[in-house]
Amino acid sequence: MPLKTHLDEQPTLNLTSMMDVAFLLIFFFMVSTKFTELERKIGLKVPEVADRGALTAAPEKKVVNVYRDGTLSLDRTPVTLEELTSRLATARSQYADLGVLVRGDGQGQFQRVAEVLNACKQAGIAELGISVRQIPPNR
16 A cells, blocks of 8 residues: 655635636626616607506416206306307407317217307307317327
8 A cells, every 4th residue: 555755735726717707797797887878878758658558468268168968167157058159259359369168078969069169150259179188099
């Protein structure tokens, strides 16, 4: 087993790269401050407008559930087919690009789903979707 006969150098911390980054950040903030001062000195009066509030985001899609027994619900509220048509038409008058998602029971008759799709068409809904669930490939 060899014995150490000399002392190793103590490790030193090299701060050169950290100082470079600090100086670059200082330089960046000094230059960007000068740009904002120059923009303030431009003799330009920008036009003024009245505050009309923020623009509202598009509403979420309305969800129509068609149950196995033929009953309907619009956003978890029970409705008849006629009420569905009128409520969707009212909602569409407030937002023209309103979307509707139709979810039908897999064991129910498709006739009722077709009637709901027709009611959506009568209400003027252009964006329709039907909810389905994919079967895993290993089944």
